[in-house]
Amino acid sequence: MQPLLKVTDAECRYGDKLILESVSFVLQPGEIACLLGPSGCGKTTLLHAIAGFQPLAGGSISLGPSILSGSGQMVPPEQRQIGVVFQDYALFPHLSVAQNVAFGLRSLPRGERDGRVSELLALVQLTPYASQYPHQLSGGQQQRVALARALAPKPRLLLMDEPFSNLDTELRRSLAAEVRHILREEGIAALIVTHDRSEAFVAGDKLGVLAHGQLQQWDTPQNLYRAPANGAVARIVADGNLLRGKYLGDGWVETALGRVQVGERGAAHDGHQNLQVGSALEVFARSEDLLPGEHDCAVSVQVVTKSFLGNSALYCLRLPNGRTIDATLSSEYRFEPGSEIPMRLDRPLIFPA
Numbered sequence: 001m002q003p004l005l006k007v008t009d010a011e012c013r014y015g016d017k018l019i020l021e022s023v024s025f026v027l028q029p030g031e032i033a034c035l036l037g038p039s040g041c042g043k044t045t046l047l048h049a050i051a052g053f054q055p056l057a058g059g060s061i062s063l064g065p066s067i068l069s070g071s072g073q074m075v076p077p078e079q080r081q082i083g084v085v086f087q088d089y090a091l092f093p094h095l096s097v098a099q100n101v102a103f104g105l106r107s108l109p110r111g112e113r114d115g116r117v118s119e120l121l122a123l124v125q126l127t128p129y130a131s132q133y134p135h136q137l138s139g140g141q142q143q144r145v146a147l148a149r150a151l152a153p154k155p156r157l158l159l160m161d162e163p164f165s166n167l168d169t170e171l172r173r174s175l176a177a178e179v180r181h182i183l184r185e186e187g188i189a190a191l192i193v194t195h196d197r198s199e200a201f202v203a204g205d206k207l208g209v210l211a212h213g214q215l216q217q218w219d220t221p222q223n224l225y226r227a228p229a230n231g232a233v234a235r236i237v238a239d240g241n242l243l244r245g246k247y248l249g250d251g252w253v254e255t256a257l258g259r260v261q262v263g264e265r266g267a268a269h270d271g272h273q274n275l276q277v278g279s280a281l282e283v284f285a286r287s288e289d290l291l292p293g294e295h296d297c298a299v300s301v302q303v304v305t306k307s308f309l310g311n312s313a314l315y316c317l318r319l320p321n322g323r324t325i326d327a328t329l330s331s332e333y334r335f336e337p338g339s340e341i342p343m344r345l346d347r348p349l350i351f352p353a
């Protein structure tokens with residue numbers, strides 16, 4: 001199958017400043033992908049390069065068989081058949097909901113246009129709001145109008161830049177699930193920029209992690225979570241702490257959380273067979289792999305603070321070497337600040353330092 005979107009060795013610069021280099025990935029028809037990464041890592045820049053607002057300094061971007069950017073080509077944004085939904089919705093305040101959705105359909109005959117607008121308003125569940133104006137809608141409703149407007153001309157690809165960032169956490173997740181459903185219904189592929197990993201997990205078939213000017217990993221959310229490519233990706237996709245480690249041999253690693261055995265997950269993506277005894281490692285300790293309780297491998301940690309979170313609690317723990325780490329533990333544990341508790345790390349992820 002020919003990919004819908006193919007980004008090959010893309011390089012983006014603002015003047016002399018290199019923002020992104022060697023970015024390569026493909027998006028299949030109908031696939032939804034999320035781009036995740038820390039603030040300023042270049043997510044919006046990449047989206048702008050794909051939309052045609054930003055030229056490439058190197059590499060290429062193709063949609064189906066056509067080159068959009070690169071190799072001397074720069075197809076203008078309006079000819080790319082790519083829809084864009086911006087963070088601030090960018091609705092026309094003087095147009096009603098139905099007129100906003102109809103905006104990109106001006107070339108269609110009236111009957112066809114009205115039919116498509118009704119279809120989209122039904123899809124985003126805003127039929128009763130057709131004649132209202134944007135200021136009369138909630139943030140979530142405005143976002144759904146922006147989505148309907150972008151989908152109306154049946155773009156081949158939809159780009160969404162932080163589409164849920166102006167909404168509260170609960171609404172963000174439910175809208176992310178709803179947008180996924182709507183895109184599926186329309187069969188439109190999408191690339192969604194976000195810095196919220198739960199939003200990315202909910203919405204994406206694929207997830208790309210951008211950091212340090214490069215695409216660190218492009219994979220399914222499950223694979224990314226299970227086997228992050230490096231410590232930077234692990235920190236972005238999971239709650240946990242990055243520790244230093246030293247390889248002791250036979251699958252054992254010395255860390256500030258005691259001696260830990262490299263679990264299957266760690267070995268699966270970075271086999272310890274090739275490690276030299278004494279080599280330096282990065283060890284990622286996921287919150288869920290910190291196990292309180294007596295054990296041969298446990299070390300004594302001190303509870304510094306505890307914040308109640310409902311079914312879990314966030315602890316700040318001081319390790320024997322003085323470093324503090326955060327750990328989210330089930331509320332079945334009732335450790336109080338000041339107490340010393342035995343703790344071990346199970347199945348750490350290891351990476352070469």
Ligand SMILES: Nc1ncnc2c1ncn2[C@@H]1O[C@H](COP(=O)(O)OP(=O)(O)OP(=O)(O)O)[C@@H](O)[C@H]1O
Pocket residue numbers: 014019037038039040041042043044045046195
């Ligand atoms: N027009 C511009 N001119 C010069 N530098 C820019 C311009 N736009 C963005 N940058 C810089 O490029 C880098 C990437 O910016 P970009 O907006 O792509 O990041 P982002 O990952 O989308 O960030 P955020 O999550 O905060 O929106 C940043 O260092 C930013 O300061």
